[in-house]
Amino acid sequence: MEALNNYGIVLALLGAALAALVPGMASAKAVSMGGIAGAGVIAEDPSLFGKVLILQLLPGTQGIYGLIIAFITFSQIGVLGGSSDISFVKGALYFAACLPMIIVGYTSAIRQANASVASIGTVAKKPDQFGKAMIFPAMVETYAILAVLISILAVSGVTGLNI
């Protein structure tokens, strides 16, 4: 068990790295989906650029949320300076705390991109309906926000545990 304790930090860092990696990957794909749809719209009507850009960027936030979780975990486990004395159990808990962000971040970004692409289609046909079109992808984001919230609370909660 003593030997295992050396690996606590590994698990914790793995969780943090995945939190940046997986939602980041998904956001990259999601934003590119929006970009492809948007490029077609701009070819028809360049004046819609601003609106389409907003819709394209909406599913990009999951990557940023992932970054936040990674950064908070880094600072809690002492990777950014400080001690990194973390037991195996604690490392595993950090890993678990990152899971909501890793998984929900991935799936919600792709789903949100689908809604974004559909909304870009709406704006292409009816630019004045932008306000409503923007809300549909924003609804999907709620779940990414809930995931980031739980991960934040869990990561900062684990730090307080004495194990």
Added chain:
Amino acid sequence: MALLPMQRIYIYALKKDRKKILELLQRRGVVEVRSMLKEDKVFNKSDASVVMQSLEKNISIAAESLDILNTYVKENKSMLSALSGRQELTVEDYDSFKVKYKPVVDKAKRIIELSKIIAENKADVFRLQTQIEILTPWVNLDIPLNFKGTKQTTGFIGTLPKPWTLEEIYEKLADYMPLDVDIISSTKEQTCVFVLCTNDNKDKVYEILRGLEFTLPPLSSDKSPAEQLDLLKQQIDMANSNIVVATEEMESYAMDRNELKFLQDYDTMRLEKYEVIGTLLQSKNVFIISGFIAEKDIKAIEEELTSSFDLAFETTEPRKRDDVPILYKNNGFSEPLEGTVNSYSPPGRGEMDPTTVMSLFYYALFGLMLSDAGYGFIIAAACAFGLIKFKNTIEKPMKNTLKMYMFCGIATIFWGIIFSSYFGDIFDVVGKTFFGVTDLPIIPPVWFYPVEKPMLMLTFSMAIGIVHLLTGLAMKGYQMAKQKEYMGIIYDVVFWYVLLLSGVVILLSSEMVTNILGINVNLSDVVIDIAKIAALVSALGIILTNGRESKNPFKRILKGLYALYGISGYLSDILSYSRLLALGLATGIIGTVVNQMAAMTAGGALGPIFFTIIVIIGHALNLMINALGAYVHTNRLQYVEFFGKFYEGGGKVFKPFGINTKYYRIKESTKYGSIK
């Protein structure tokens, strides 16, 4: 916070004044024309579609000529020109354009023609250059390319693939002497040859040449290649000089750009006028304008019209089933958000204008999500600069947008100070890295650091959410009071208020919840008991009354139970405000990361330079991304959570008959509507 009361308006006037009356109304821009009367034997609508078509054509000619002109002579536009709005013109300028109208249309047509001439000549130059390329290898041939031979001889002019020497060709044709072979030119790809033989041998010589893949030149002319080349060059020169002349003429029209713009605007205005004329009821001598007008504008327009024309002017209350157009009246603080309400939906029949109440929350929520004093300052300062610099000419929609972001920026500064975020933690980082300050933080937060106490921030976010939702519910009550449904207020608003508030009290009394939230609440047992009883009573009330539209008592209770289940909706609504925490943290943490990265490079002589570059780029990106997030999610909280409690929309915005031009506006008519 209000909508202006509207009236139906009818103007009965003589046809001879039609043009003047319509132009006056158009310049005032206070009447929305709608056809509300039926056609009959005397009064009917005239067909304006022919005129409208020709106007539309002229508008597109003007727009096209301007586009063309811009590709030849770039217009000097500063980056901020979008803010400066349309130029002002006097009525006299407008009227005097009539004289210039025809020549300007001709100019626009000429510009389009010139661009065609230039394009055609460019295509010619291209074609001629290809011909020159083909002819160049033949330039040393002193007879025409279509030379077929003399009485006794036959000539073959053409090319053989690959380089050939004279000897090699003579060798192939040795059997058919006498003959003469000339090599005109020879390159790696091909050899241009001239073969002259006697008529007896011509078929056989041709056969051998064909065996060597002899091909005739793609051009044929009765002039020698050198002469032909000269001719082609002359033609190219001619085409080029045509292009120069046409381009020069085109460039000379750059001075008339403003006239072309005016033509586009002028006909846009006329088009709008004819659109209105098409909807008017007219008899032989009389025409009738019908529509809507805001009550406050009636007096002025009535005086102006009746003093200069013979007409009858009548206004009445709108009928019950009228789709009365919406015209807002809000103060400068809330006005910028009318557009946000419109993009959800303007207030429907009998609804109130939610803009003022919304504006308070809108700015506050935006600021809370961005929550960085530095970013807020940048946004507010940039908007204020635009507003001051262009304060005389800026158009209303642009002005409102800038004002909205300015207020959002101010709110952001406020929350940034509360949570001590100035470009992340720039003061601390700069102090520590460059000046060795150890007494951190330099500026402590007025309240607390959200990163250090996320649970407290979460509680605060949800508390704001509860206030926001209850305000929405109160708006519903206010609306019901206006429609005199007093019992409905008790059923749909008061019961819910009691239930939600007592629910909050009960939750706060449980140790588990207070532990999670990390707050200390000491409630006496009496208060908790009262809350429990109140919750029960109000829940019962909701079950009994919220299904009241059904007569069947059984169905009614079921519907009431379902309405009570709506409490779960409130729960998810309140949780939704946790995005205030998530987005606020996102701004702060990314800002901190940027500062840390910058601090890593800060050593050495060039350190401060790298530091500055990283800080500027990093924070610019962070500001962009998070301002976008704050904007989108503020809208979401307003549209979904807040409006969901009381607002339906479905109205139509007041669209007055006015001047919706692109480049110019008429000086006295900028009150309403004439803005786009």
